[in-house]
Amino acid sequence: MALGSADGKSIITREELELKTAQWLLKEDAASDQAFNKAAHAYLGKLHYKLYKYQQVLSSEAEKEKYLRLKRHLQKHEMSLSCPSRFNDPFDCQFAFPDDLDGELFMRCKNSLDAVWRVGCLTEHFDNRLMWSHYADSHRGICIEYDFSSFSPSLDRVVFAPVVYSSKRPEFTRELQDHLSHNQLNLQDRQYLTSALFTKDTIWKYESEWRILKGVHICKKYGAYLRCFMCHHLTQMPGCYQESDPYFEFTMPPISAVYFGAAINDSCKGQVAKKELQELCSRAGIPTFSMRLDKAGYAVRPIPE
Structure with a gap:
C-alpha cells in the first residue's frame, strides 16, 4: 500500500508513533502491523509526506567522488544506503552487552549488522539549524526533499520507520546469546536484532529521524527479501551471496x-x-x-529561485 493512500487527518504525536514503532518492530501484539501502518500514514500526512536528506556539497580534490555521487543522486533520484558502522555515533545500532560476553560472540553480533543491512537516514524538517550545521557543512551544503506519498516499502523490499529515541540501549539478552552462539536464531530473535537499527540515544532527538533499511545478504534459496528475517545464519553461508560494498545505491521516491x-x-x-x-x-x-x-530571529527561511 502506498503511504499516501491512508487518511492523514488523525492526530498523532512523534512520541506515540515511536511507541507503536517499537511494538511493531518486536511484534508484541497481533495487530502491530496494522497499528503501525495506520499511525505512520497519519503522521506522515501531517508532514505532507515529505522527508529530507542534508548533504555536503563542497569537498576536497581527494573527495571529488562524493560530489559526483551527489550529482548522480539528483539525476537518478537515488540515495546511498551505508553500513551501520559508518554512522557518526559509535553507540548507534549497538546493544547493551554484558561485561562477561565472549569476545568472539561480541564481534559476531556487532559485525552481523554490517553483513546484512545498508541504512539510509532522513529527517522531518528542512529548516533545522542544527542539521544544517552538522550534516550540510555549516550551511554550505544542500537539503534534498523527497515526496513519499506514493512510496511502498513492501514493493521496494525495505523496512521503513522512524527512529525510536530511548535512554536505554537494547539489551543483548542471555537467551539471544545462547541462540546466536548455536546458530539457532528464531524469528523473534531476528526481529529483536533488527530493532537495534531503529534505536538511538535521546540526545539525538532533535534529528526527528526516519530510516530505510535494505537487506543485502542474499540467499539463493529465498532470494533478496530481508535476509536477516529469513536466513538461519547471520554470517555468509555456502550458497549465499554477501554484498561487500559499504554502500547501496537505492532508488528513492521523487525529489x-x-x-x-x-x-x-x-x-x-x-x-x-x-x-x-x-x-x-x-x-x-x-x-x-x-x-x-532571518533578519531578527534564530531561523532560516526558504526563498524560491
Whole structure:
C-alpha cells in the first residue's frame, strides 16, 4: 500500500508513533502491523509526506567522488544506503552487552549488522539549524526533499520507520546469546536484532529521524527479501551471496525540491557548485530554494529561485 493512500487527518504525536514503532518492530501484539501502518500514514500526512536528506556539497580534490555521487543522486533520484558502522555515533545500532560476553560472540553480533543491512537516514524538517550545521557543512551544503506519498516499502523490499529515541540501549539478552552462539536464531530473535537499527540515544532527538533499511545478504534459496528475517545464519553461508560494498545505491521516491544552504555563496567554489546543481535541477524539473538567515530571529527561511 502506498503511504499516501491512508487518511492523514488523525492526530498523532512523534512520541506515540515511536511507541507503536517499537511494538511493531518486536511484534508484541497481533495487530502491530496494522497499528503501525495506520499511525505512520497519519503522521506522515501531517508532514505532507515529505522527508529530507542534508548533504555536503563542497569537498576536497581527494573527495571529488562524493560530489559526483551527489550529482548522480539528483539525476537518478537515488540515495546511498551505508553500513551501520559508518554512522557518526559509535553507540548507534549497538546493544547493551554484558561485561562477561565472549569476545568472539561480541564481534559476531556487532559485525552481523554490517553483513546484512545498508541504512539510509532522513529527517522531518528542512529548516533545522542544527542539521544544517552538522550534516550540510555549516550551511554550505544542500537539503534534498523527497515526496513519499506514493512510496511502498513492501514493493521496494525495505523496512521503513522512524527512529525510536530511548535512554536505554537494547539489551543483548542471555537467551539471544545462547541462540546466536548455536546458530539457532528464531524469528523473534531476528526481529529483536533488527530493532537495534531503529534505536538511538535521546540526545539525538532533535534529528526527528526516519530510516530505510535494505537487506543485502542474499540467499539463493529465498532470494533478496530481508535476509536477516529469513536466513538461519547471520554470517555468509555456502550458497549465499554477501554484498561487500559499504554502500547501496537505492532508488528513492521523487525529489520534490532542493534547498541550498545560507552560506553556500560564501566562497567562489560554493557559487560554482550551486550554479551547476541549479542547472541540473532545472533540467530535471526540480524546484530549488535558497535558505536565508532571518533578519531578527534564530531561523532560516526558504526563498524560491
